[in-house]
Amino acid sequence: MYLTHNERWAWMGAIALTTVLSIPDGVAAAPAPRTLLDSGDATLALTPPLRGATAAPPGSAPPNPDPHDLEGVWYLQGYEYLLGPEPGVPPPLKPEYMKILERRIRAKNRGTPEADAPTQCLPHGMPRLMESPYPIEIVQTPDRLTFLHEVAHNVRRIWLNRAHPAVLRPTFLGDSVGHWEGETLVVDTIGLNDRTFIDDEGSSHSTQLRTVERYRKIDGGAQLELSMTVEDPVTLEHPYSYRRVYHWRPDIRPQEYICEENNRNAPVDGVTVAK
Amino acid sequence: MRASTLLLLTWLLGAPVFAVGAPQDFSGVWSIVRSPSRLTTIAGAAPPLNAAGRAIYAQRRAAAARGDRSFDETSKCLPPGLPRLMLVNQPFEILQRDKAVYFIHQLNRLPRRAYFGEQLPDDPDPLYLGFSIARWEGATLIIESAGFRAGTLLDDSGLPHSDVLHLTERYQLDAAGRALHARFTIADAKMFTHPWDFQADYVRRPGYEIPEQVCSDKQTAATGIPY
Numbered sequence: 001m002y003l004t005h006n007e008r009w010a011w012m013g014a015i016a017l018t019t020v021l022s023i024p025d026g027v028a029a030a031p032a033p034r035t036l037l038d039s040g041d042a043t044l045a046l047t048p049p050l051r052g053a054t055a056a057p058p059g060s061a062p063p064n065p066d067p068h069d070l071e072g073v074w075y076l077q078g079y080e081y082l083l084g085p086e087p088g089v090p091p092p093l094k095p096e097y098m099k100i101l102e103r104r105i106r107a108k109n110r111g112t113p114e115a116d117a118p119t120q121c122l123p124h125g126m127p128r129l130m131e132s133p134y135p136i137e138i139v140q141t142p143d144r145l146t147f148l149h150e151v152a153h154n155v156r157r158i159w160l161n162r163a164h165p166a167v168l169r170p171t172f173l174g175d176s177v178g179h180w181e182g183e184t185l186v187v188d189t190i191g192l193n194d195r196t197f198i199d200d201e202g203s204s205h206s207t208q209l210r211t212v213e214r215y216r217k218i219d220g221g222a223q224l225e226l227s228m229t230v231e232d233p234v235t236l237e238h239p240y241s242y243r244r245v246y247h248w249r250p251d252i253r254p255q256e257y258i259c260e261e262n263n264r265n266a267p268v269d270g271v272t273v274a275k
Numbered sequence: 276m277r278a279s280t281l282l283l284l285t286w287l288l289g290a291p292v293f294a295v296g297a298p299q300d301f302s303g304v305w306s307i308v309r310s311p312s313r314l315t316t317i318a319g320a321a322p323p324l325n326a327a328g329r330a331i332y333a334q335r336r337a338a339a340a341r342g343d344r345s346f347d348e349t350s351k352c353l354p355p356g357l358p359r360l361m362l363v364n365q366p367f368e369i370l371q372r373d374k375a376v377y378f379i380h381q382l383n384r385l386p387r388r389a390y391f392g393e394q395l396p397d398d399p400d401p402l403y404l405g406f407s408i409a410r411w412e413g414a415t416l417i418i419e420s421a422g423f424r425a426g427t428l429l430d431d432s433g434l435p436h437s438d439v440l441h442l443t444e445r446y447q448l449d450a451a452g453r454a455l456h457a458r459f460t461i462a463d464a465k466m467f468t469h470p471w472d473f474q475a476d477y478v479r480r481p482g483y484e485i486p487e488q489v490c491s492d493k494q495t496a497a498t499g500i501p502y
Contacts, residue, residue, distance in 0.1 A: 071372070121352065121491040139370050139377055141302065146370060146379070148386050155384045157484075171487040254388075256402045260352040260491060 034088045036105055036201075043106045046201065049087060050079035050133055053247050055222060061250040063221030067183035070215060071140040073254065074224050074246035079133045083199035083230075085240040090203060091230065092237040097204045104202030107271075115267030117196045121259035123154050123172035125196025126189055126211045127228050130244070135252050145178060145185070150254040158187050170207050172196060187213040198230065206234035222248050296414040299448045302371045304485065305455055305477040310364035313432040316471050317458075328435055328466035335433030346433055348426065352490035354385055354403035356427025357420060357442055358459050365488075366480055376409050376416065383490040389418045396422065401438055403427060416446040429461065437465035453479045 036044035053075035064072065084090045093101060107114050118124050124132070134150040147156035158176040168175050168191030175191040189211045198205050214227040224246040231239040265272055314322060324332055335346045349355050355363060363382055370377040378387040389407035399406050399422025407420040420442045429436050443460040455477040462470040 122489055123487070139372060141370055141372075146377075148377070148379075153384055153386055155379060155386065172489060172492075173487060256404060258354060258403060 036082075036090060036102060043109050044102060045109055046088060046105070047081040047108070049081065052077045052079045052133055053135075053249065055247050056249050056251050063217075063219075063248040063250075065217070065221045067217050067221075068180060069140060070138045070145060070185065070217070070224065073135050073137045073249045073252050075135045075249045075252060076130075076132060077223075077245045077247055080131060081200040083127060083131055083203065083228075083242065085242055090201075091198055092240055093203060093235055094237055097235045101201060101203050104197075108201070113272045114202065115270050115272050116202065117172065118152065118259070119263075119265040119267055119272045121152060121263055121266075122195070123152070125172050125198075125205075126174060126192055126209065127213075127230055128197060128199055129154055129156070129173065130213070130226065130228065131199065134257070135249060135254050136246070137254050148254060150257050152257055152259040164188070164190055170194075174209075174211075181214075183216055185213075185215040187211075187215070189213070204235045205230075205232045208232050208234045218245075224248070298411045298416070299414050299452070300371055301369045301376070301416060301446060301448060301455065304366050304368045304480040304483045306366045306480050307362060307364060308476040308478055310362055311430060311473075311475070314362075314430045314434055314473050317474055322429075322434060322461070323468045323471055324435075324466060325468045331435040331466075332433060335435070339433065347428060347431075352383060354427070355382070356403055356423060356429075356436075357387075357405060358444070358461075359428055359430055360385060360387070360404065361444070361457070361459075362430065362475060366483060366485060368485055376418070379485070381485045381488050383488060389420075395419060401425075405440075405442070414447060418442075418444040418446070420444075435466050436461070436463050439463055439465050455479075 033045040033048055035041055036046060054077070080087055082088065082090055085092070090098070090101060104114050123129065129149060129151075130136075132149060132151045136150070137148040139146040139148060143159065143161045145158040145160070147154075147158070149155070154173065156173055156176060158178040160178050162177060164175050164177055170191055170193035172193060172195070174189045176187055176189040178185055178187040180186070190209075192205070192207060192209045194205060194207045194209075196205070197203055210231040212229040212231070214229075216225045217223070218225045226244040226246065227241055228244065229239055229241040230236070267273065316322060338344070338346060344350060354360065360380060360382065361367075363380075365381045367378050367380040367382075370379065373391065375388050375390045378389075379385075380387070385404070387404050387407065389409035391409050393408045395408055396406060401424040402422055403424055405420040406422040407418050409416060409418050411417070421440070423436065423438060423440045423442075425436065425438045427436070428434060441462040443462070445458045447456045448454070449456065457475045457477065458472055459475070460470055460472050461467065
């Protein structure tokens with residue numbers, strides 16, 4: 001149904017992007033927020049995107065052009081609250097899950113957002129963890145890539161020389177295995193629990209969620225391109241993909257981030273408290 | 276020839292190789308051999324608390340005796356601080372790289388970084404895990420840390436430290452690479468009369484994959500994974 005709005009979305013997206021690019025870092029754009037499915041219903045207003053990180057400042061250590069060495073600090077350009085196939089477009093949720101997303105967006109716009117994992121200091125889940133306005137440090141060792149996320153000190157381990165275990169206890173970040181296809185690192189993640197959302201707005205996933213991430217250095221290693229594919233036969237009509245870019249930021253050092261310290265957003269009776 | 280004889284001798288005796296040789300690869304998963312609940316000096320004596328330190332420690336011991344452990348913020352899923360994080364009975368992983376050595380702990384997934392080729396900051400921001408720098412002395416990895424928040428504990432019993440804590444850790448691999456010996460030096464003039472040392476030993480855990488452990492997740496309790 002919302003597919004009929006795609007052309008209009010692309011047009012609005014271009015305007016929004018222009019607006020976003022003309023404002024300082026970290027400031028929300030869009031004076032007139034988009035709404036879910038371009039409905040015009042203000043109770044379904046989407047949180048505007050953030051500009052996110054820019055390229056490393058002049059004088060920073062030059063990027064490492066080795067396509068098979070992803071080690072270093074990377075920082076997302078742009079930040080979307082809704083992680084669909086394109087900005088402002090929701091994931092292809094089945095109707096019953098679209099209704100849940102509408103419910104969550106309305107709760108957010110009433111100022112009483114439903115409690116989600118990060119507000120309880122639980123890991124963000126996938127693919128949401130990769131959509132973070134905080135740096136990600138990749139440590140690359142022979143059998144592994146380790147993603148050290150500044151946000152809430154999340155850790156992802158991507159195993160290069162083993163398959164998924166036959167039996168997996170579902171976890172917040174699942175089990176990730178990777179392999180190289182030419183200059184692209186392909187990361188397959190399963191074994192995720194269903195206690196997180198696909199995105200900040202609250203798109204649902206099940207334990208059948210699978211993400212496939214394809215990472216490739218571009219621009220001589222100054223950027224890391226991600227193609228994220230999301231599959232979930234329970235909540236989604238069909239798999240979908242989106243593209244993201246992370247900047248090489250050798251000038252940034254991940255900081256200590258302790259969610260549990262004086263968590264002002266801790267939920268009360270299932271509602272996130274915003275102080 | 277003589278060096279190799281010495282190495283062979285130390286290997287046969289099972290003793291650590293002191294300050295000889297090149298940097299070693301400490302990468303891998305490690306577990307502490309014996310997790311101490313109450314630290315003592317290497318000689319087995321009580322740590323040399325000064326009057327201020329004794330007062331805080333006595334308060335905490337009295338509270339613990341009443342069953343009140345509110346002085347221990349790990350009950351709220353806050354980091355245990357250092358050196359206590361290195362003393363908990365849970366595995367951790369070392370990833371050794373040229374620019375830094377990473378310690379990634381099973382305990383609530385806490386990461387620690389110690390940077391090579393850097394100095395400690397003059398006026399560090401107080402952090403749960405401080406700021407750490409690393410260097411090699413022969414085959415010994417030395418990590419120095421400062422910039423700690425007061426309020427974390429040196430050990431489970433509530434041994435105090437202040438914001439001027441300066442921690443030095445010296446790590447040595449045994450010749451077979453299966454054991455890690457650590458010597459810790461606590462320098463904290465606000466809490467102790469003089470710097471003092473203690474030791475801890477770790478064993479390698481080949482093949483062990485650190486599971487996802489989330490302290491804030493009450494459901495974790497039911498899975499058998501400690502938190």
